[in-house]
Amino acid sequence: MSVVAANEIDILATARNNVVGDYMPSSDEPYMGPRQLEFFRELxxxxxxSILNAAAGTLQQLQDGPIREPDLNDRASSETDWGIELRTRDRQRKLIAKIESAIRRIDEGEYGYCEVTGEPIGIGRLIARPIATMTVEAQEAHERREKISRDD
Structure with a gap:
């Protein structure tokens, strides 16, 4: 697993821990009822x-000044680290757009249902990936189609 993916998982886990409290959605209650929707909105x-806070730290470090390593190897290493950090922030910028889209789906009453089949996505999948828009089966089919079109 890449460092970027691990970082995103850590940020989501931290957010989940901040929201959970004593409530965790379960299949014993009405699917996408008010309590579940509020949980996912808060999450x-x-x-x-959390993502915006991490991005603010990166911005502050960038504003502190250019890299001034006297050794060429140290400078190259620092520049590589910055490149990775900036790519991470770009991925997170795209993730924020997906989060905002999920919040809009909650407002519109479409959250938790597959955009392809209309079936419930499932509580477990949404807890693991709150921005999911498809069931596992629909996502797998979508990825297979993408792979086949790339191979052509």
Whole structure:
């Protein structure tokens, strides 16, 4: 697993821990009822907030000044680290757009249902990936189609 993916998972786990409290959605209650929707809204907002806080730290470090390593190897290493950090922030910028889209789906009453089949995505999948828009089966089919079109 890449460092970027691990970082995103850590940020989501932190957001989940900040929201959970004593409630965790379960299949014993009405699917996408008010309590579940509020849980996912809070989770998405907290996740977005955590990403923005991490991005603010990166911005501050960039504003502190250019890299001035006297050794060429140290400078190259620092520049590589910055490149990775900037790519991470770009991925997170795209993730924020997906989070905002999920919040809009909550407002519109479409959250938790597959955009392809209309079936419930499932509580477990949404807890693991709150921005999911497809069931596991629909996502797998989508990825197979993408792979086949790339191979052509």
């Amino acid at each position: 998405l907002v907290e996740w977005k907030h």
